[in-house]
Amino acid sequence: MKKLFLVLVVLLNPLFLVGCWDRIEINDIAVVTGLGIDQKNEKTIELTAEMYIPKALGGGGGGSGGGGGPQTYVRIGEGNTIADAISNLQEKIPREVFWGQTKVIVIGEKLAKEGIRVTLDFLTRHTEPRLRAHVFVAKGKAKDVLALHPPLERSPSEVLRELAKMKILMDVTLMNLLQMLSGDAQAAAIPMVHILPPQKGMEPLQTIAYINQTAIFRKDKMVGQISDKLTRGVLWFRNEIKLSNITIKPKEGKGYVSSTLLRANSQLIPKIEGGKWRITLKAVTEDDVIVNGSNLNLMNPKFIQMLEKDLEKEIEHRLTQTLEKVQKEMKVDILGFSEEFQRKYPKEWKKVKKNWDEIFPSVEVTYDIKAFIRRPGMSTTPQGLPEDEVKQK
Amino acid sequence: MIEKGRISALQMSLLIYANIVSSAILTVPGITYKYAGRDMWLSPIWGSLSGFFVVFIVYQLNKLYPMETLIQYIQHILGQIPGKIVGFFYLFFYLYAGGTALRQYGDFLVGAFFNRTPILIVIASLALASTFAVRAGLEVLARLSDMFVPLMILLWIMIVLLLIPELDVKNMFPIMENGIKPSIMGAVSPAAWYTIFFHISTLFPFLIDRKQGMKWSMFTVLAVLVTLLITNLATLLLFGGITGSFVFPFMSAARYISYADFFENLESVIMAIWIGGTFIKMGLYNYVLVLNTAQWLNLSDYKPLVLPFWMLLTLVGIWTAPNLPELAHSLSVTGPIISHTYFIVIPVILLLIAVLRNRMRQKAGKP
Structure with a gap:
């Protein structure tokens, strides 16, 4: 009797692990892997979320790695503030948006020139995004960067993350960026990405964005950019040169x-x-x-x-x-x-x-x-x- | 004597260590940075003086009244009626401190993980779990800490070790840019945590090896000091100038860890440390509260008090502050003043009176 009771207690234990009011099932969330932020016009902010498509009950998972269609899709939310844009984005996605795996943040050139502080505040105040997310500035629009279908990695943001990790040019995480902006120098540098023209015969989207410049910020506004060669010079000064x-x-x-x-x-x-x-x-x-x-x-x-x-x-x-x-x-x-x-x-x-x-x-x-x-x-x-x-x- | 169980001095140390460290590693880095800036790692050192002093005072009082807790000997020292009155204030303060600790736990868990869960559920469930432990007696509580604390320490060491590659020693220079004052200001809040050592006054009578009590307690102050110092240092060396902009810097630091693209998101480890530690912490607070109340009321058993105090603690936890900024303010400003009054100033006065009384009695005894 006593043993039976103990077994029952052990079996009932998982009931306490459901997470109360915050319970959510994995098939109810939309995992955002990359986030793009653009200034559409004077008033509107565009938020591009690159989300992972979970494969329907696949066989073992190994087969569909290389070929097949794109493994990510993008949705765009618009609004006057970043919070509005998120609400708008959520309206267009049947699952709850989850920011905990957002590893890449791409900021559009126009927004970068207007100022990025408010965006950063959202990203650090929210409980889900990581300070380790890599930050980039896109030449042109961030949404164009995230809409690509790279031939090698599984998503454009994954390409950027791998490129940044190699440290050929700048590699700036959200934490590094915050440190630079809050320092007395009031200056920051963020890697800048361009879209590589696709190879002949490939679809226009079958390409990647790659890091080849560095955006220079005074306070939180972008004031210009420097080339890859000069960036390596900057890396020498910062003791970050690796390659x-x-x-x-x-x-x-x-x-x-x-x-x-x-x-x-x-x-x-x-x-x-x-x-x-x-x-x-x-x-x-x-x-x-x-x-x-x-x-x-x-x-x-x-x-x-x-x-x-x-x-x-x-x-x-x-x-x-x-x-x-x-x-x-x-x-x-x-x-x-x-x-x-x-x-x-x-x-x-x-x-x-x-x-x-x-x-x-x-x-x-x-x-x-x-x-x-x-x-x-x-x-x-x-x-x-x-x-x-x-x-x- | 109400409590029949006996614990060892080491078990007492573990109980107190868990009590202080579990919440201090999360809250202290942010508060100390606010005052001390780059010298935040020095603050736990100055703060520890409070800890050493409290242990010393409590030990001296205990030498005079070895088999009694504060609530009991306060009546011998001040006389019965004044003793009861001051004792009541102590009980009230224990309740307040316990409730505030509970609230800190709740605010962390709700703020960082369970955003939509009502704080009442989070607080009440942990307090309830700890009441079960308290009902089972001091020995059970001590064994629980035997089990949890080594695990906590292990997890904490793991976090610190994994952070090492991300740290930049440059962030701590220049040391003492504005002199020693900022780091002392920063020490005020951690000092309040160190005064929690006062709870050994309740545990001392139940020690098997009371002679070791003083030694182990002092050693524990040192252990807390090392833990807080390394925690502060790790957070500072990782975040540098932005340490102060996080509510829970050490958790944000743990989240920053990432190895080989899959070994990451370690905040669950911090959560485990925090929940395990707070469970022990609430167990001890709860125990101190019900035992002392039973002694104050001259009851023969404290068990009937356990459940009512569960509700009281939960309520105080809800009432203690309307929001997180208010709670943080009370922890860094009013908290240190109150806890130093109760845990240092009054005990010192009590000790002086007790020593004087003994002298007078001896003189009266030998005409």
């Missing part, structure tokens, strides 16, 4: 040598001397040679030394270009200078905090870059070149 191929043209041995970055570490060292604000960028990088287009025998340590010097110069050259654009032209501190000064010179910082915008362009930057080339790859002498043409010494 980079650099091609140099050595003085000797006609032709190019390309190297790939294995690892890099950079550090900003601030200094205030007699009212002059200075920053030294100290960077150490290790590289491998991937292409030897010159006639140098790279097993000769002398040449490697020479290449290292050239590499340092090339990196410095790239960083100067970045500074020219970001510091002198756009005058937006996305490089992290303000934080370094604040950490090292808290007292001086407090005085200039309000007019940092005026001081930032005048900060003098010096470089201390050390490059090491470790290995020439799998080849020693230039491949495919007769031995007497190889420059040995």
Whole structure:
């Protein structure tokens, strides 16, 4: 009797796990994987939700991976505010919208220029969206980006997330963005995506959007963008550089040598001397040679030394270009200078905090870059070149 | 004596540890950041002084009246009628503190997970569960904490370890930019949590190894200190300047964890820590409340009081604040003042009176 009662208690236990008033079944929710926000016209906001289509009772799930139709669909809600747009969106979806898996947020260019703060407030105040969602700015409209049918990944937002995770260019999560916007520098950088023109013979939507620029924000408004090359310069300053191929043209041995970055570490060292604000960028990088287009025998340590010097110069050259654009032209501190000064010179910082915008362009930057080339790859002498043409010494 | 059960000093430590840590790791980071900013990790250190002091005072009082709880010896110290009156205020405060703790639990659960569930259901069901434990006696409560607390600690360690790759040490510099004052201001609220150590005054008479009591209690203050310090540090190093913009920073931090695209959404772990801990916490509050009330009324058993106090606690939980900002305000401003009055100022006065009385009695005894 007692045993029977115990069994009953155990069996009844799951009754307590239903979640009270918030009970919801998995087949009653529409899982949003990507969110696009556009400014349609002066008054209207457009909210694009990219949702996953759960396959109807499929066999094992493995079969329909590659081919088949699109696995996501989009719905668009409109409204004067983001809350209105959500209500409007919900009207068009038979299941309850669930934001807990929203891993990608795409902001349309127009909205980015109008200001993004209110949008971000919604995303962090709501209990479901994640701070880890990756944020992008779309060249043009966000809804066009999310409507694509990528040939490789299962949805356009998945493509963007994978691209961001590789860290070729900027990778900004919602948390990073909030940190940048709430910092004293009042500046932010967000990766910007373009739609890749589809291959010949493919449907117009069978393509992806990819990251090739960086949108620069002052306060919460977008003020411009920089190219992929300059973005890598920004990454050097921010110590976020992970992937980079650099091609140099050595003085000797006609032709190019390309190297790939294995690892890099950079550090900003601030200094205030007699009212002059200075920053030294100290960077150490290790590289491998991937292409030897010159006639140098790279097993000769002398040449490697020479290449290292050239590499340092090339990196410095790239960083100067970045500074020219970001510091002198756009005058937006996305490089992290303000934080370094604040950490090292808290007292001086407090005085200039309000007019940092005026001081930032005048900060003098010096470089201390050390490059090491470790290995020439799998080849020693230039491949495919007769031995007497190889420059040995 | 009403309570026949006996517990060990270690079990007492676990009970108190769960009581403090379960709610403190969620609420303290946000409150301390508000005052201390980047120095928020220093605040638990200053706050712990309250904890050490409370343990010391309670231990001294207990040395004078080893087999009695505060409600009992307060009558020896102040005389019967004044003792009963002050005792009543203590009981009332226990009720208020218990109800507020319950409300904190409810607001977290409803705010972060069960948005549409009435808070009454959330609060009442947990309080009910804890009343079952209390009815079974102190020994059962202690064994429950034996079971839950190690699990809680393990889960907490897991969260912190998983956060490590996301942390940026730069976020804590410059240390003490505006001097030591902000971090001390930030310590006021955690200090209120440390004063919860006062509940050892109810548990001390039931210890098997009372000599170890002091040592274990001090050790527990240290354990709480380490837990809060690491929690604050982890949140700060992850969020930096935006730590203050979250209601429950440590939970938002746990949500940020993601490994290999599938090991993520760990807020359920935080929820497990919080519910397990709050269950122990409410068990202890409930127990302290009913036992002391029974002693105050000179009853022979506390069990008849358990259910009525379940309802009272639930009601106080609903009444204590109209909304979350109000609750947070009372936790960071009025809460510390009240709990320091009840758990430090009055006990110190009691101790002084007790010591003076003993001296006078000794003098009178030896003319």
